[in-house]
Amino acid sequence: MRHLKNLRLLSSSALLSAGIFAMGFSSVAMAGKATVALPSGELGATSYDPIRSSKLNTATSLIYDRLVEQDADQSFHPHLATSWTESPDGMSWTFKLRDGVKFHDGEVFNADTIASWIPDFKDTENAYLVAAIKSVEIVDPLTVKFVMERPEPNLLYNLASTFMGVPGQKSYDSLGKDYGVSTAIGTGPFKLSSFEIGLETVVTRNDDYAWASGLSVNQGAAHLESVTFREIPDQSTAFLELKTGGIDLLLGVPTDFLSILEAEKNVGVITMAGTGISYMPINTTAAPFDDIKVRQATALAINQKSILESVYKGVGSEANHFLIDTLPAGDVKKELLVSFDSAKANTLLDEAGWAMGDGGVRMKDGKPLQVTLFTKNDSDLKRLTQVVQAQLKDVGMDAVITVFDSSTIRDEYKKNAHQLAVRNYDWNNADILEWFFSGTRVGYPNVSMWTDEKSEMLKDTAMTKSTTSAERVANFKTYHEYILSQHLFAPLYQPAQNIAFNKDTVTVPEKVRGPRFRSQTFVDIDVVK
Amino acid sequence: MILKYSIQRLLMIIPVSLAISVVIFLIVHLLPGDPIDNLIRVGSSPEDRIALTAKYGLDQPLITQYFLWIGQIMTGDFGQAIVLRRPVADLIAQNLPYSLQLGGLAFLFSSIVGIILGTVAWASRNTWGEQLVKGFILLGSTVPGFWLALLMILLFAVNLGWFPVSGARDWTALVLPVLTIGFGGIALVARVTRVALLDVGKQDFITLLHAKGLSRTAILFKHLIPHALLPVVTILALRIGWILGGAVTVEFVFGRPGLGSLLIRALGQRDYPVVQGSLLMLALAVMIGTLIGDIAQAAMDPRIREATK
Numbered sequence: 001m002r003h004l005k006n007l008r009l010l011s012s013s014a015l016l017s018a019g020i021f022a023m024g025f026s027s028v029a030m031a032g033k034a035t036v037a038l039p040s041g042e043l044g045a046t047s048y049d050p051i052r053s054s055k056l057n058t059a060t061s062l063i064y065d066r067l068v069e070q071d072a073d074q075s076f077h078p079h080l081a082t083s084w085t086e087s088p089d090g091m092s093w094t095f096k097l098r099d100g101v102k103f104h105d106g107e108v109f110n111a112d113t114i115a116s117w118i119p120d121f122k123d124t125e126n127a128y129l130v131a132a133i134k135s136v137e138i139v140d141p142l143t144v145k146f147v148m149e150r151p152e153p154n155l156l157y158n159l160a161s162t163f164m165g166v167p168g169q170k171s172y173d174s175l176g177k178d179y180g181v182s183t184a185i186g187t188g189p190f191k192l193s194s195f196e197i198g199l200e201t202v203v204t205r206n207d208d209y210a211w212a213s214g215l216s217v218n219q220g221a222a223h224l225e226s227v228t229f230r231e232i233p234d235q236s237t238a239f240l241e242l243k244t245g246g247i248d249l250l251l252g253v254p255t256d257f258l259s260i261l262e263a264e265k266n267v268g269v270i271t272m273a274g275t276g277i278s279y280m281p282i283n284t285t286a287a288p289f290d291d292i293k294v295r296q297a298t299a300l301a302i303n304q305k306s307i308l309e310s311v312y313k314g315v316g317s318e319a320n321h322f323l324i325d326t327l328p329a330g331d332v333k334k335e336l337l338v339s340f341d342s343a344k345a346n347t348l349l350d351e352a353g354w355a356m357g358d359g360g361v362r363m364k365d366g367k368p369l370q371v372t373l374f375t376k377n378d379s380d381l382k383r384l385t386q387v388v389q390a391q392l393k394d395v396g397m398d399a400v401i402t403v404f405d406s407s408t409i410r411d412e413y414k415k416n417a418h419q420l421a422v423r424n425y426d427w428n429n430a431d432i433l434e435w436f437f438s439g440t441r442v443g444y445p446n447v448s449m450w451t452d453e454k455s456e457m458l459k460d461t462a463m464t465k466s467t468t469s470a471e472r473v474a475n476f477k478t479y480h481e482y483i484l485s486q487h488l489f490a491p492l493y494q495p496a497q498n499i500a501f502n503k504d505t506v507t508v509p510e511k512v513r514g515p516r517f518r519s520q521t522f523v524d525i526d527v528v529k
Numbered sequence: 530m531i532l533k534y535s536i537q538r539l540l541m542i543i544p545v546s547l548a549i550s551v552v553i554f555l556i557v558h559l560l561p562g563d564p565i566d567n568l569i570r571v572g573s574s575p576e577d578r579i580a581l582t583a584k585y586g587l588d589q590p591l592i593t594q595y596f597l598w599i600g601q602i603m604t605g606d607f608g609q610a611i612v613l614r615r616p617v618a619d620l621i622a623q624n625l626p627y628s629l630q631l632g633g634l635a636f637l638f639s640s641i642v643g644i645i646l647g648t649v650a651w652a653s654r655n656t657w658g659e660q661l662v663k664g665f666i667l668l669g670s671t672v673p674g675f676w677l678a679l680l681m682i683l684l685f686a687v688n689l690g691w692f693p694v695s696g697a698r699d700w701t702a703l704v705l706p707v708l709t710i711g712f713g714g715i716a717l718v719a720r721v722t723r724v725a726l727l728d729v730g731k732q733d734f735i736t737l738l739h740a741k742g743l744s745r746t747a748i749l750f751k752h753l754i755p756h757a758l759l760p761v762v763t764i765l766a767l768r769i770g771w772i773l774g775g776a777v778t779v780e781f782v783f784g785r786p787g788l789g790s791l792l793i794r795a796l797g798q799r800d801y802p803v804v805q806g807s808l809l810m811l812a813l814a815v816m817i818g819t820l821i822g823d824i825a826q827a828a829m830d831p832r833i834r835e836a837t838k
Contacts, residue, residue, distance in 0.1 A: 407562025
């Protein structure tokens with residue numbers, strides 16, 4: 001794995017020399033066909049079965065529609081469900097379903113579909129998505145009622161997930177475990193035409209499609225006749241494919257590549273808000289970080305602005321708390337936001353008894369302030385980690401970097417062998433706080449090794465005791481603020497999502513609807529006439 | 530006689546495979562990491578994690594897990610991938626054709642061109658021709674595959690536009706990866722061929738043949754090459770296993786599926802059944818490759834046949 005990543009680095013530098021080979025674009029998006037390179041995080045999906053898969057890609061969102069869609073601002077919008085109401089106690093949800101919707105095999109979409117679909121999740125890895133639903137009642141052919149086990153204000157988020165794309169029940173039931181490999185039946189704007197694992201997926205237009213969500217401008221069938229999704233692991237190769245016309249759209253362009261892409265006059269680049277952050281968890285059980293002053297000083301030593309400018313050339317945004325900016329639970333009290341304050345960091349370290357030593361490294365009881373800083377080799381994090389190391393050095397902390405592969409590093413966390421680490425996550429929901437700071441997940445994913453009674457109570461309230469969506473936001477905000485007050489991590493950076501396309505072959509809507517570049521936007525893509 | 534020899538050798542594969550299966554199982558399971566970490570997602574509960582660990586039998590003692598796995602293998606069942614969520618046999622079957630195509634063609638290409646080049650180098654010894662081939666051999670054995678791959682893409686796909694940059698859609702997409710992998714192979718085969726020809730050429734029976742007045746061409750094709758091919762065949766046989774799994778970096782750059790890529794992906798996610806299944810397949814391929822090489826040698830060399838009588 002390390003070899004592959006080294007290879008990626010080397011190959012990206014080799015890219016710079018690509019400029020010496022001048023070559024015009026050839027148009028491949030002829031006849032309404034477009035080819036798309038999937039982002040690296042989506043490679044390796046082995047099935048288009050949304051219920052049983054552990055990994056799905058963008059093509060899944062084109063095959064299946066969801067009851068609810070999410071926009072880039074994280075708000076929810078009707079799709080196969082035209083409206084919904086939640087009972088005041090949160091114990092039932094009623095969804096009105098869209099009329100006239102048909103699956104790719106002709107099966108009609110209605111309340112029966114939902115009643116048979118929800119129980120299919122039982123005993124699968126994705127069962128947690130519907131765990132709060134006790135039963136589904138059919139009110140009339142186009143109305144269903146979810147009777148809840150407990151209030152679940154996060155239900156709409158789950159329903160908007162790619163894993164909750166609605167499959168055709170006849171096909172799903174008859175194919176069993178083979179469903180999703182050669183056959184995948186949804187109501188989406190494209191039908192699965194062929195799927196070769198690890199190579200490519202071809203989807204063709206669903207000509208009957210007349211039920212796009214309000215997030216798409218085009219309310220009819222997609223403009224494109226077919227889309228080929230290719231799996232290209234090497235970013236340099238993907239770039240050369242875009243350059244030579246082999247692909248029309250490149251999803252998930254690393255920020256490093258932007259300057260090279262922008263230099264190409266026929267390449268258009270769309271930068272949209274990301275769905276995660278990079279951060280540095282602090283192991284609260286490992287000295288000297290068992291001292292809250294040292295933790296706070298460490299967090300304040302990080303210069304987010306400098307990271308954004310020097311590492312990412314201003315693409316993306318600063319991170320000052322644990323959630324992405326578009327989540328309302330991120331709207332915390334100003335005094336709790338974490339941002340660079342070198343003077344305060346130095347004062348706090350002085351107060352904690354760590355006095356500046358001769359070599360620029362602080363000392364206490366004859367011991368230098370030397371700590372470990374873990375990072376992964378299979379990520380773009382290594383450069384970020386080096387900058388963090390230099391920033392910690394500025395306040396007298398000597399951080400020694402150790403690089404691991406992604407599986408080994410988790411074992412190190414579980415063994416409590418770490419002090420600081422540079423990590424990132426990709427998740428657009430406030431429940432990520434529970435994932436990384438819950439006392440029941442200490443080691444991994446709770447890399448901060450945080451256990452605290454008050455924190456657990458706030459977590460339980462946020463996770464399971466909220467009735468309405470507004471209550472859930474308020475509870476998560478309180479939990480988030482408490483986490484921030486304990487200085488369990490340092491926020492580093494909020495990455496952007498970059499998409500590049502061949503301006504000679506396709507037109508892409510300027511405004512991307514949805515947290516990611518998915519079906520809502522794909523139906524609006526057209527070929528250059 | 531060759532048949533008896535072949536059967537004996539074939540039977541040997543069984544105990545060797547068993548021993549290898551233990552080694553593979555232990556290496557894979559003793560690596561740090563846990564496949565369940567790659568399966569659970571934000572929102573699932575800690576109880577879900579425990580249930581999943583039990584579902585895939587990962588809470589059982591290692592020895593029990595081994596016997597369950599090897600028991601399955603004995604019945605021809607490679608098991609179910611944990612993270613990749615498909616039967617391991619399906620995953621291998623889907624990737625195998627790509628590996629066979631690429632590895633097989635690169636093998637053929639490098640063997641044929643390598644033997645010819647090695648012979649040319651030998652025939653033109655002490656001339657600039659030999660220096661040229663020796664230079665090529667040096668280049669071929671030292672140039673890293675991924676660098677060559679990028680160079681090939683830049684020249685033949687981006688600049689000249691003769692072949693696609695990547696993919697595995699049709700035969701045109703095979704040319705550059707085959708050339709890239711073949712280049713390193715040619716150097717190896719040419720080197721071994723040249724040295725073998727030099728060795729054989731020094732032997733007394735060749736001198737005798739020259740003394741008897743046989744033409745140089747007849748000596749080369751009837752006597753020298755058949756003798757010199759023996760070590761070449763050994764080297765080639767060892768590379769049969771490499772056909773299947775040795776193209777990881779080239780697969781990565783050219784965006785091709787293959788057993789090597791499957792193995793690397795599964796290893797990164799600690800998808801034990803896939804890693805074990807693929808490694809066992811590769812080990813079997815190496816054993817069978819060696820066997821084919823030995824049988825070919827026995828067929829070509831009467832001394833080996835005699836020794837096994």
